[in-house]
Amino acid sequence: MKTHNNKPKVLELFAGAGGLALGIERAGFETLGLIELDKDASETLKANRPEWKVIHDDIANISPLDLPGYFSVQIEELDLLSGGAPCQSFSYAGKRLGLDDTRGTLFYHYALFLKKLQPKAFLFENVRGLLTHNNGHTYQTILDIFSETGYTIKNDILNAWDYGVPQKRERLITIGIRNDLKGKLSIDFPEKQKYRPVLRDVLPGVPASEGAQYSEYKRKIFELVPPGGYWRDIPEDIAQEYMKSCWEMGGGRTGILRRLSLDEPSLAVLTSPSQKQTDRCHPTEARPFTVRENARIQCFPDEWIFCGSTASQYKQIGNAVPVQLAFKIAKEIYNGLENYTCGHYHSFQNKIS
Numbered sequence: 001m002k003t004h005n006n007k008p009k010v011l012e013l014f015a016g017a018g019g020l021a022l023g024i025e026r027a028g029f030e031t032l033g034l035i036e037l038d039k040d041a042s043e044t045l046k047a048n049r050p051e052w053k054v055i056h057d058d059i060a061n062i063s064p065l066d067l068p069g070y071f072s073v074q075i076e077e078l079d080l081l082s083g084g085a086p087c088q089s090f091s092y093a094g095k096r097l098g099l100d101d102t103r104g105t106l107f108y109h110y111a112l113f114l115k116k117l118q119p120k121a122f123l124f125e126n127v128r129g130l131l132t133h134n135n136g137h138t139y140q141t142i143l144d145i146f147s148e149t150g151y152t153i154k155n156d157i158l159n160a161w162d163y164g165v166p167q168k169r170e171r172l173i174t175i176g177i178r179n180d181l182k183g184k185l186s187i188d189f190p191e192k193q194k195y196r197p198v199l200r201d202v203l204p205g206v207p208a209s210e211g212a213q214y215s216e217y218k219r220k221i222f223e224l225v226p227p228g229g230y231w232r233d234i235p236e237d238i239a240q241e242y243m244k245s246c247w248e249m250g251g252g253r254t255g256i257l258r259r260l261s262l263d264e265p266s267l268a269v270l271t272s273p274s275q276k277q278t279d280r281c282h283p284t285e286a287r288p289f290t291v292r293e294n295a296r297i298q299c300f301p302d303e304w305i306f307c308g309s310t311a312s313q314y315k316q317i318g319n320a321v322p323v324q325l326a327f328k329i330a331k332e333i334y335n336g337l338e339n340y341t342c343g344h345y346h347s348f349q350n351k352i353s
Contacts, residue, residue, distance in 0.1 A: 005030065008337050011071060011117070013059060013083035013110055017044045017306060017316035019298060020082060020125065021052075023326025027334045029080065033071055035059050040308030041316050047305045063109040067116045076178075078119040079337055082330075084126045084321070085110045087138055097141050099148065107142055115149045120181060120340075121333055122146075124174040125321055128157055131172055143174075151176035156189050158325065161265050163190060165322040166197040167297050169268040173329060187336035190328040199283060200262040202296050210310040211290030212273040218242075221257065222286040228261035230254055230279075246277065255279060266297045271318035272311075291317065299323035 007030040012021050015034035018041075025031060033053040036042045042056035055062065068075050085106040099115065102108040114122060124146075130139050146153050153176045160169040177185050214222060221242055224234040231239040231253065240247045243256060259281040260266060266289075267280055273288035282289055291310060292302065294317045301323075306313040 008079035008334065009073070010080040010082055011073075011078060011113070011119070013081070013113060014085055014106070015041070015045060015054075015083065017041050017300075017320050018048065018304070019300065019320030019323050020084070020123075020326045021045070022300070022304070023321065023323045023328075024080070024082060024123075024330040026323075026327045027330035029330065029334065032073065032078070035062060038316075040306075040312040043307035044305065044316060047307055059106070059109040063112040063116075067113060071117075073117070075116070076118045076120075078117050080121050080123060080333060081110075081113055081117065081119045082123040082125075083110060084124060087126060087130055087133065087142065097144065099145050102141065102145065107145075111142075111145050111149060114146070114151070114176075118150060118178060120178050120185060120337065121187060122151065122174075122176045123329065123333060124176070126172045126174075128170045128172050131157075139172075146174070146176050150179050152179055152182050154187075154189075158189065158329070160322045160325040161196050162192040163328040164193055164195065164197065164324045165265075165297075165299055166199055166202045167266040167269060167322060169322060169325075171321065171325065175329075175333070181340065185336055185340040188332050190332050196265070198263050198265050199260060199297075203262070203283075203293060206290070206296050207292050207302050209290045209292035210313070211293075212288045212310070212314070214274060214287060218274075219286045222259060222281050225257055225259040225281065227259055227283045228264060229257075229259055231257040253277065257281075259283065269294050269297055269318050271315040273314050294318070299325075 007028060009032045010024055010029040011032045012034045015021055015036040021031060021034055031052050033055060034045055035055045035057065036045065037058050039056060042054055045052060045054045087107050099111055133139065143153055153174060155172065155174040157170055158173050160167050175187055177187060221238060226233055231243060246253060246256060255278040256276065258279045260283050262283045270278055280289060291313045298317055298320055299322050306316055
């Protein structure tokens with residue numbers, strides 16, 4: 001669907017603090033509406049984009065409605081549905097399930113939006129682990145239902161670092177094209193970039209902001225860890241005393257006492273700045289990254305406001321899709337829609353001439 005400004009329209013579910021929505025906006029879309037349950041995240045969206053229709057509500061209250069009427073859009077005229085529902089396991093894993101059998105899951109409501117609105121395309125993003133969740137049955141059920149609601153699907157694992165994000169963060173990206181547009185609308189995944197930024201490229205000049213601190217005990221230990229190092233790079237007796245029961249665990253435990261280097265990308269930004277087995281210590285100071293440093297790593301603009309407590313801001317940023325990754329994916333979708341629109345127009349002109 002096109003508006004007076006000739007932009008394709010997008011509706012977003014599970015919008016969070018707007019990482020995905022901002023990237024899609026940058027790619028050229030007009031945001032028709034966003035649904036988000038978390039109050040602070042909803043306030044973040046409203047503070048930054050007062051013109052957006054932000055619906056602070058449980059999606060379970062919205063999905064049963066007359067969605068075309070609620071959003072003032074004709075069925076099949078919405079260009080894109082986007083979002084990433086947290087996906088639970090299904091009760092009858094391994095069997096072929098229909099849409100109603102997933103009732104009660106958050107995915108069910110995403111699928112209901114698809115069924116009722118029939119957008120030209122959809123973008124569904126999630127963690128890589130969804131591929132193997134419940135032995136792969138959860139994701140396979142999702143793909144089956146996407147197909148049953150009328151879509152041809154493609155998916156890929158994209159690492160944000162390959163697309164201009166200074167962070168190693170893998171996401172499972174699923175794109176669907178409405179079946180009646182198969183062969184007419186083509187959407188590719190973005191090509192990897194040669195330039196892959198590191199922390200040295202993005203940390204200078206970050207605005208001052210709130211930030212968590214380590215305890216004095218933990219801070220002194222982190223001062224022993226060199227940039228790019230972890231627990232193996234400090235005296236064994238100190239590491240063993242700090243790690244306690246973790247010392248006997250198997251595996252590399254490379255996230256414990258992990259201090260990043262300026263010459264590497266960040267590991268995936270987390271929802272909490274200090275977790276014992278997944279530390280992300282600042283390269284040059286013995287502390288976690290601040291709110292604004294995490295936001296910079298997630299490619300949010302410095303002027304993007306986050307509402308709520310410091311803990312809530314960390315959570316919103318950690319849950320977000322990196323803006324630059326969202327932009328790269330959305331640009332391919334935008335290009336596909338533009339090519340389809342142009343081809344559809346020329347075909348129409350040929351028929352009437």
